[in-house]
């Protein structure tokens with residue numbers, strides 16, 4: 326009789342071992358996955374720093390293998406700069422090219438550093454991108470047909 330209880334006890338013990346083995350495996354895997362994620366994030370951050378450094382120092386003679394990417398970054402930076410200037414102009418300000426301060430558009434000198442302000446040409450009106458609709462297609466119905 327006690328033999329059966331011993332066997333049952335042994336079985337529960339085995340199940341317990343297997344469960345704790347399994348949860349140990351799950352916990353260890355989760356821990357490793359979290360560390361992998363951390364390293365991947367670190368790689369991404371370092372890649373970003375490398376890219377920024379490369380564009381800042383080698384944009385003029387970038388390797389042909391990545392020159393299109395470097396050019397794209399340079400172009401995007403120029404566009405951002407233009408759009409920021411437009412926003413500033415809409416607010417009635419201009420950026421001092423000497424110190425970077427925002428100065429009222431009507432001022433002649435920077436209030437912060439005293440530099441003579443370079444005024445950009447008055448912002449051009451937005452281009453009319455409405456498609457030309459005056460072209461009448463050949464198969465358009467005409468008024469003289471009844």
Ligand SMILES: [Zn+2]
Pocket residue numbers: 421422423424425426435436437438439440
């Ligand atoms: Zn200034």
